[in-house]
Amino acid sequence: xxxxxxxxxxxxxxxxxxxxxxxxxxxxxxxxxxxxxxxxxxxxxxxxxxxxxxxxxxxxxxxxxxxxxxxxxxxxxxxxxxxxxxxxxxxxxxxxxxxxxxxxxxxxxxxxxxxxxxxxxxxxxxxxxxxxxxxxxxxxxxxxxxxxxxxxxxxxxxxxxxxxxxxxxxxxxxxxxxxxxxxxxxxxxxxxxxxxxxxxxxxxxxxxx
Numbered sequence: 001x002x003x004x005x006x007x008x009x010x011x012x013x014x015x016x017x018x019x020x021x022x023x024x025x026x027x028x029x030x031x032x033x034x035x036x037x038x039x040x041x042x043x044x045x046x047x048x049x050x051x052x053x054x055x056x057x058x059x060x061x062x063x064x065x066x067x068x069x070x071x072x073x074x075x076x077x078x079x080x081x082x083x084x085x086x087x088x089x090x091x092x093x094x095x096x097x098x099x100x101x102x103x104x105x106x107x108x109x110x111x112x113x114x115x116x117x118x119x120x121x122x123x124x125x126x127x128x129x130x131x132x133x134x135x136x137x138x139x140x141x142x143x144x145x146x147x148x149x150x151x152x153x154x155x156x157x158x159x160x161x162x163x164x165x166x167x168x169x170x171x172x173x174x175x176x177x178x179x180x181x182x183x184x185x186x187x188x189x190x191x192x193x194x195x196x197x198x199x200x201x202x203x204x205x206x207x208x209x
Contacts, residue, residue: 020109021167027160032101034157035094041149042090048146049074049085062145067201072142078135086132090150093125097157112168119165122158129154133193137200151193156186 023031048060052074062070073079079086100118103110129151136143159182169175178185198205 020111021115021164022107022109023104023164025105027164028101028104028107030160031097031157032105034153034160035097035099035101038090038150038153038157039094039098041146041153042087042094045070045074045087045144045146046085046091049079049087064145065204067143067204068145069142070144070146073136073140073144073147076135076140078132078140093121094153096121112165115161115165115167119158119161122154122161126154126158133196137196143197143201152190155189159183159186 048062048070051058052060052071060070060074062068063072082089096118100110100114132147133151136147163179163182166175166179
C-alpha cells in the first residue's frame with residue numbers, strides 16, 4: 001500500500017481524543033441508525049409475541065405467506081432459546097447501541113475499552129444470529145421478517161464497531177486490508193444469505209413466477 005493510500009484510509013478511522021475515541025461522523029451515524037432500526041424491530045417482535053400469548057389465534061402482522069411467517073417462528077423453542085423471547089435480548093443490546101450512537105454523533109469521546117466491549121458483544125450477537133439463520137432455514141422452515149431486519153443490521157454493525165475498536169491496530173497491514181474491504185465483505189454476506197434463502201425456498205418462490 002502506498003503512503004497516500006494509507007493516509008486516506010487513516011483519515012476514515014476514528015480519532016483519539018485524550019483517553020477516549022472520537023468516532024468519524026459517517027460511522028457514528030451508521031451506529032445510531034443500526035441501533036434504532038434494530039431496536040424498533042426487537043420492540044415490534046416483543047409486542048407481537050405478547051399479542052400471541054394473549055390470543056393464540058392472533059396472526060402477527062409479519063405473517064405474510066407460508067415462508068415469511070413470524071407466527072410460525074415465534075411458537076418454536078428457538079424463539080426463546082434462553083427461556084424468554086429472544087427479542088428481549090435485542091431490546092437490551094440495541095438500546096446500548098443507540099446510546100453509543102447518540103454519544104458518537106454528539107462527538108463524545110468514549111473510551112477504547114467501551115468500543116472493544118461493544119465489538120465483542122456484537123460479535124456474540126452475530127454468532128447467535130447465524131445460528132438463528134440456520135434454524136430458520138433448515139429446521140423451522142420459515143422466515144420472520146422482523147428477525148431478518150435484525151440480521152441485516154447486525155453484520156454491518158459488527159463491521160463498523162470493529163473498525164472503531166481495532167483503531168490501535170491501524171498500522172497493521174492485515175487490519176488495514178480488512179478495513180478497506182469491509183463493505184465488500186458485507187455485500188458478499190448479503191449476497192450469500194439471499195442465495196441461501198432463494199435456494200432453500202425455491203419450491204415456493206417458483207410458484208410465484
